[in-house]
Amino acid sequence: MDMAFAAAAQIDLHLLAELREQTHGNIIVPGDAEYDRARMAWNLTVDQYPEVIVVAQSAADVAAAVRFARASHLDVAIQSTGHGVARPANDAVLIITSNLKEICVDADSRTAWIEAGLKWGEVLKETQAVGLAPLLGSSPEVGVVGYTLGGGMGWLARKYGLATDSVRYFEVVTAEGKLVRASATENSDLFWGLRGGGGNFGVVTGMEIQLYPVTEVYGGTLIYPGETAKAALQHFREWIKTAPEELTSSIEIMNFPPLPELPEFMRGRTVVMVNACYSGPVEQGPAYIQPWLDWMQPIVNGFHPMPFLEVGTISNDPVDPSPGISTGMWLADLSDEAIDIIVNHAVSVNGSSPIVKTEIRHAGGAISRVDAQASAYSHRDETLIMQCVSITPTAEAVEASHRFVGAFKAALAAHLTNGVYINFLDGEDAREQTRNAYSAGHFARLRMLKAKYDPDNLFSHSFDIPPMQEDDIDL
Template sequence: MDPNDVEMRRRTVLRSVPMGAAALALGAVTHEGVAAAAGRPSPEDLREALGHKVLFPGDKRYDEERAAFNTLVQHHPKAIVLAESSQDVETAVRIVAALGWPIAVQATGHGIGLPADGALLINMRKLNGVSVDPRAGTARVQGGAKWGDVVAAAAPLGLAPPAGTTSHVGATGYMSGGGVSFIGRAYGYAADRVRAVELVTPDGRRRHLSPHDEPGLFWAVRGGKSNFGAITSFDIDLLPKSHVYAGELTFPVESAAEVFTAYVAWTATVSDEMTSLVSFTRYPDTPEVPPQQRGKLVLGIKVVHIGARADADRELRPLRAQRPITDSVAEVPIARMDTVFQGPTEPGAIVSSSGLIRRLDARGTEALLRAVGPDAELSPGSVEIRQLGGRFAHRPATPNAIGHRDALFALFFANPAPTPDRVEPLEREQRALLARVGPLLTGGRLPNFLGTEDTTPAAVSSGYEPADWERLLRIKRSVDPRNLFRINHNIR
C-alpha cells in the first residue's frame, strides 16, 4: 500500500477522534499528559482512533479474530485490534500502554504461549504484504504474513525463503524464534539472514533496527519474539532456488529400529546441502486415517537437497539401501514444498514439547530408540528428530539471540488432543518421555519449539544461552520496564 494512502486514511480517522485518543495516536504528548489533559484514557479511545479495526467482547467478529490455530489455548482479550498498517499498531500500542493493559501479538496462533486474557490482542493477519527485490535477492515481509505469502511472491522469481515444514506458519513469529527451515543446513536460521526489522516498541514508537541502527535491539528481536514489541516488517535474504530435490522415504515398523540407527550414522556423512528430519508417526486407529496407516507406526525420513540431483542421489544411497516402502524424493518447485512435509492445515489442539541433543553415539541412539521407537507405548502423534549442524552451527556475522548452536539434533513431540480431557494425560506422557531421554538432552531448547507448558521463566530461559538470557533481560528492562508485552514466552 502507498504510504501516502496510509497517512491519508490515518488523518481521516483522526479527524473524528477526541483530543486524548488523537494525541496518543500521534504520540504528540506523554501518556500522563493525555490522562491529565483529556481525563483518564479509556478503551473507547481505541474505537475512536481505529474504528472498525477494533473489536470488543460481544462484537460480531470478536470470536473469529481471537481464534488461534492451536486451539489448546483460548484467548479472551479485552479488545482486539485487527491491524492493517504499522500506524495502526503504533496507535494501538500507545493507547493501550496508557491504559496499562498487557499486549499480545498474534499472526496465526501456531506458537501460542499464554491466553491473551484481559489484554489487547494485536491480530496481525491483515498486515500480510510481501515485496521482493529480485536484484538484491531479498524480501520485505510484513508482520502478519505467512510463509505461504512469501513463497507466493518469491517463488515465481526463482527465489526460495527459509520457510519451515508448513507455509501456514507466520513468517515473523517463526523468524523471531529462530526459524529451522527446510534449507537450514545450507542457509542457517531464518533469523541469521535478516537485514533489518521495523518494530513498534511498548512506548508506541516505530523503530528501524539494523546492524547499524539500535544494534542491541536488533540482536534481541531476532530470537526474543514479541518481548520487545510488535514487529511490523522485516527484510530477509532469499536463496536463489526455484526447485529443490526433496521428498520422503518411509519404512515399515519392522525395520524402524535398524533404519533409525542407519539414519543417525548417515547424518554424520552428508553435506550441508542436505537438510533432513526423521519422524516416528503413530496414527490413531480411527476411520479418518487411510487403512494402510490406521493404528500403525511409520518411520519417515524427509530430505531436502539444494544441490545437483546427481549429488543428492549419491548422498541418499545409504538410506535407499534400507529398502523404503515409499520414496517420493523428486524435483519439487519451491511453491509445492508443503506436499513434502504435509503439516496440519486445520486448527486443532496440539500438545507439544521439545529438547536439543548435542550428539548421538551408539548408546544414545539405542536409548532414544527405546524411548520413542517401535517398542515404546506412546499415544498417537509424532516424534520428530531434526538434523541441525551445518550453517545452523555458525553464529551469523551480525549475531542474534539464537544460541545452543552446538546441538546436532532438535527433538520435538507433538500429539493432537482430540478431546479436552486428553490434554492433561498427553502433557504427562510428554513430561515422562522428556525425563526418560533427559540424559541425552542439553537442557537447552529452541525458542520456536517452546510449547504451552513452557511459559515459566526457567523454561523460557532454556531457549537461550545463559549470557544471552542475561543480555535479553537487560534489554527487556530498558525497552519494556512494565512488561506490557508479556503474553508470550516471556522474558522477565
C-alpha cells in the same frame, strides 16, 4: 459498546473511543458478534479471552493499539496465525497482525520487504516468481514473524542458516508506541535481541529479509514400517555424519490414528519417515538418498526433483487448525541407549504413547557458522533437535501428554543437553523453559534489553524474559 463489559474490564470508554478514531482496523470486545472467531488461534488448545482485540490494518494501527494498552494498564499479546501461542491473551489487548500483507520483492538485491501478517507460503509464491526463496519452515501456513523471532529452522537451514540470520532490518512498534527500525546500524541492541528473543520487545510490523537462488530441490519422504524404528534411527545417525550442507533432513516416528481415509499401511499404525531436502544440483540428489534404499526398501519412496514452491509437501504439516502441544529438546547424543529410550516412548503399542510425532531434525551447517554473539539465538553448535507433538482435543489429553512427555524427558535426561529450541515449545512449557533456550550470558543480556525497551513487561505473552531488576542477584 456494552457498558457492563466496560465496567467489568475497567476499560476507559474515552480511551476506547479514541482508539476507534485513531485506527482503521477492527476493534472487537467481548459480546461483539465477531469476538469468538477473532479470539481463536490456529492451535485449538488455546482458549483465550482478550479484553480488546485490535485487528490492525497498518503499523499506525499497531502503534495506537500499544498506546491504548499502556494507557489502560493492560498487557499486549500479539498474534498472526496462532501457531505458537506461549501465553493466552487473557486480560490483554490482543493485536492481530494478519491483515498486514504487503510484500515487495527486489530481485536485483535478492531481498524482500514482508509485512507481519504474511504466511510463509504467500512469501514463497511471490519470491519463486522471480526465482528466489525465503528460509521458510516445514509449514507454509506458519507466520513469517513469529517463526523468525524464535530462530526459524527450515529445509534450507544447513545450507543458508536460520531465518533470523537473514533479516536485514525489522520495523517495530516499541512499548512506548513508537515505530522504530532495528538493524545492524539502527537500534542494534534491539536487532540483536529480536533475532531469537521472540515477541518480547515490541510488535514487529514488517521486516526485510535476504532471499536465495533456489527454485528446484530433490526432496521427499521415505516410509518404513514402525518395527524398523530402532535400526532406522541407528542408520540415520550414521547417514548424517557425511551429509553435505545442501542436505537438511529429519527422521520421524509417527503414530497414525485408525482413520479410514489413511492407506492401510498407516491406518492405526506406527511408521518411520525419513524426510530430506537436497538443495544442490538436483541430479546429484538421488545419490544422497541411495544409502537408505541400499539399507532397506521403503514401503513408499516419495523422493523426486520438486519445484521449491512445493517444499511444504516434504513434511505435509496439518493446514487446518488443530489442537496440539509440542515440546522439543536438543539431544546430546543418539547413542544406542538414547535410541532405545526414544523408541520405547515414541512408538505407541496399543495406545501406550500419546505422542503422535517424534521428529529428530539434523541442524548444524550454516546455523553453526554464525558468530555465537551475533544474536540472541543460542545453541548454534547443537546438531540434533528432537520435537514431540501430541494431539490434545481435551484437557485430559493435555494432562496425559504432559505427564508422559515429562517421564520421557526424565528417562532421556543423560542424553539431553538441557537446551531447548524455543520455536518447538508451546504454552507454559515455552515460558517455563525459556531460560534453557539461551546461554546464561545471552539470557542476562535479553533481560537487560527487556529492562531498556519494555521495563513494565507490556509484551509478556511471549517467552518469559523478565526485565532485569537492579537487585537481581542470580545473574
